[in-house]
Amino acid sequence: MTEERPPKLVCCQCWLELQPLKTTLNYMGHNFTVELPRCPQCGLTYVSPELAAGRMAEVEILLEDK
Amino acid sequence: MSRVEPVSPIPGVPAMARRSAGFRSRKEVMKQRSSLGPAASVTPDPRDLEWPSLSEYARACLSGAPPPCAAACPLGLDVLGIIAKLKSGLWPAAAKMVRGLTVFPGIVSHLCAEPCGQDCLRAEAGDAIRLKDIEKWLWSRMRRKKNPTYFIPPQHKKILIVGAGLRGLSCALKLAGRGFAVQVVEKSGALGGRLLELDPDLIPVEVIEEDFAPLQQHKFLSITINTEVASLSGYEFDAALLAFDGAAAEYPKLAASAAGRTDVFFQPESIAGQYDPIQSIGQGLEWTYILEDCARLGRADIRPKATPAAVKPSTCGAASVFSDWPAEPEEADARREAERCLECSCRQCLDSCDMLRYFHFDPKQVLRNVSGSLNKLEFTKRPGMKQIRSCTGCGRCQTACPAGINFKEVFLSSRRILHQGGHLPLAAYDYWLNDLEFAGGPEAAFKYTPQPKPNFLYFPGCQLGASDPGYVLGSYGRLVSQVDPDMAIMLQCCGAPAYWAGDNKLQRRVLDDIRLYWQVLDRPEVLVACSTCLDIFRQHLPELNCHSLWPVLAENEPDDTPDRGSLSVFDPCASRSAPESQAAIRKLAVKMGFKVNELPDHGPRARCCGYGGLIQSSNLELAAVMVGSNLVQGDNDFLTYCSNCRDSFALHGKRAPHVLDLLLFPDEDRSLRPPPDLSQRRENRRRLKSDLGLRLTGRKPASNAPAPPRPTLQFSPEIRRQMNADLILDENVGAVIERAEKEGYKLLDSATGWFTAHLCIGNLTFWVQYGLEGGEYVVHKVYKHKMKIEEPGQ
Secondary structure (H helix, E strand, O other): OOOOOOEEEOOOOOOOOOOEEEEEEEEEOOEEEEEEEOOOOOOOOOOHHHHHHHHHHHHHOOOOOO | OOOOOOOOOOOOOOOOOOOOOOOEEEHHHOOOOOOOOOOOOOOOOOHHOOOOOOHHHHHHHHHHHHHHHHOOOOOOHHHHHHHHHHHHHHHHHHHHHHHHHHHHHHHHHOOOOOOOHHHHHHHHEEEOOOHHHHHHHHHHHHHOOOOOOOOHHHHOEEEEOOEHHHHHHHHHHHHHHOOOOOEEOOOOOOOOOHHHHHHOOOOHHHHHHHHEEEEEEHOOEEEEEOOOOOOOHHOOOOOOEOOOOOHHOHHHHHHHEEEEEEEEEEOOOOOOOOOHHHHHHHHHHHHHHHHHHHHHHHHOOOOOOOOOOOOOOOOOOOOOOOOOOOOOOOOOHHHHHHOOOOOOOOOOHHHHOHHHHHHHHHHHHHHHHHHHHHHHOOOOOOHHHHHHHHOOOOOHHHOOOOOOOOOOHHEEEEEEEHHHHOOOOOHHHHHHHHHHHHOOOEEEEEEEEEOOOEEEEEEHHHHHHHHHHHHHHHHHHHHHHHOOOOOOEEOOOOOOHHOOOOOHHHHHHHHHHHHHHHHHOOOOOOEOOOHHHHHHHHHOOOOOOOOEEHHHHHOOOOOOOOOOOOOEEEOHHHHHHHHHHHHHHHHHHHHEEEEEEOOOOHHHHOOOOHHHHHHHOOOOHHHHHHHHHHHHOOEEEEEEEHHHHHHHHHOOOOOOOEEEHHOOOOOOOOOOOOOOOOOHHHHHHHHHHHHHHHHOOOOHHHHHOOOOOOOOOOOOHHHHHHHHHHHOHHHHHHHHHHHHHOOOOOOEEEOOOOOOEEEEOEEEEEEEEEEOOEEEEEEEEEEEEEOEEEEOOO
């Protein structure tokens, strides 16, 4: 899951640049582990609008209709 | 409480006696039903499902049932199969089918009386399909060809058939073809029985000889002629059929030898009346099953032949096409004749339901999918989930199915069951259920009564005021001045979203709340503006004395003479169960000076506008299809009386004045008033409560929820449109930004200077990208997702 122009994101709490880190997502009882930009200190995550509307939405529909 | 003699305060509406305390028993409630059809019922509690089981429905379904021609055929010919083969140009396969099903194709295609033609639907648009001619043509093409021989595994069982009429011979040939060793014994010197007495012009001798040729060559079949069977004691067999005509009394010795034996069968009545060779063959085929059972198992029960329930095809809308059968037909003629066949099958549900058509499944498959979804095996999918969640609840199916299958109830009950099991994706319904809570919550809910026991309670429903508070204020004002100055009013949701989301508990909670207020007011007549609310109350809160608002307004509306042009009434789907509403709207239209041009799907055929069943969250594509179908129904303005229909049409640029637009604002043209966006709908309801409260009590009603401090947000029109489409409210955005600013949970894009923040609200996670400019938050992007992110400290 990669974006074309990744923004240079900084966590406002920790003032650290986000790094791609393992993140767990869950929906309808299923867990997924993906790499998402996260603050290495507090774990604040970034989900891009493209990801939310694209892959995430696809998987959500798949699980709902299962 | 003293009993008051019931007098109807509403002209045209029967008086409803005040009831003494206590609800009606469930049985009474179930008995008093609206005219919804055989399987309509009160919302069953999932603990005690009373609706017919899915397998009963599957058995009753007529899809796959034979067309009238096949049902009338004494041989049970698979007409659809034969026609399909011919349409595909596979006439040898069709000929094989005919031979297999008729046993003696030459005899059948010469002598059949064609009962199939009696009920052929094509006769209504042309003339009946010439099945017999098709069979004859197929026979003529195959007659000189050698039949391929197949290996038949021997059954090692013996069958005796006494009498070589058509009944005996067809039975014999069929059983021999299945590997039984069949012995046929015939008294006379010829085969065919009464067939041989027929006029040779009707059936040439060589045709009979050709049909009978396979009898002589068959490995498992032996025929003995010129032999009378005086008694069965000389014969060995596992099953026997006495296949001659005549009463048992004529052959006392034979009858005596057969008496008490369970392996000997005889059709007791003699075949009186007209000889029907096809019937004889049909009977012979029936006997094969009984003899086979007996030979294999030692006994067989004679069941009366069940008449298959034939499909009842709906009126033929096809153009007339007459047959053009020549004296010397060719393959092209046979194919053309097959093309004329309408291939009748029951499509009533498919024809009435956009959703079933959209999925292309046949109804039995749908029922199987639903069953598979409710009884999911481990590691398998729930095949029917999307369908279950795509039903709008419009109810057209309920009057369409000739077998009484209630698809609406199947789907909505399935949602309840799945909800109970935690298998419904709740995130999909979050927006609607939040809206329900809002409508019933401190910002929008409102109750007022001018005196402790009013005669009437007005229940406008939650969407009318959301579309325009003026609708509620104006209609309430009318009721107060025209019907009763002491009219009470209740702003609340009827619970329809909970019903559609399968949340039985939430629905009951809402209904209990409404019933409680109604009881507190001592059970007034309830006037309901929204057809959906009325339908919900009648089904799930039947003790409420509710009436449609529209006959009341129609009664009190003066007749207006100026001719204001034509329009078409768009009946909301829920009005199907309230024909009085449908009639009242038309009366109102006429009184206001309009001429009504009825739409093709009006009245009992009313369609869903695309709003029902929460399919906006489950199947947006289907909702768009339904809206599209509605738009093309007619060119006149659509007179609507459901604010959701009205708003849905306005969104697509279709002129659709609400009846209250015409009644309350006669000098304005509000037909294309753009529908409010989601946040405006909330704001409208807040204003309605506040205005109403001020008007009625002289002071603004206290809202129990403290107004949350909102940062000033700036949205561009594009963002607003997108938020509306994605069901995201201003206040969702406000909540995200507020938390982000207060607690610092936000990200900064150093390139643009924009912040990105998110917040999980209920089952959804909302994201906002925003900037800070001049003390205002400028919203750049808004999106949401249903998946939850595991984040520490969130």
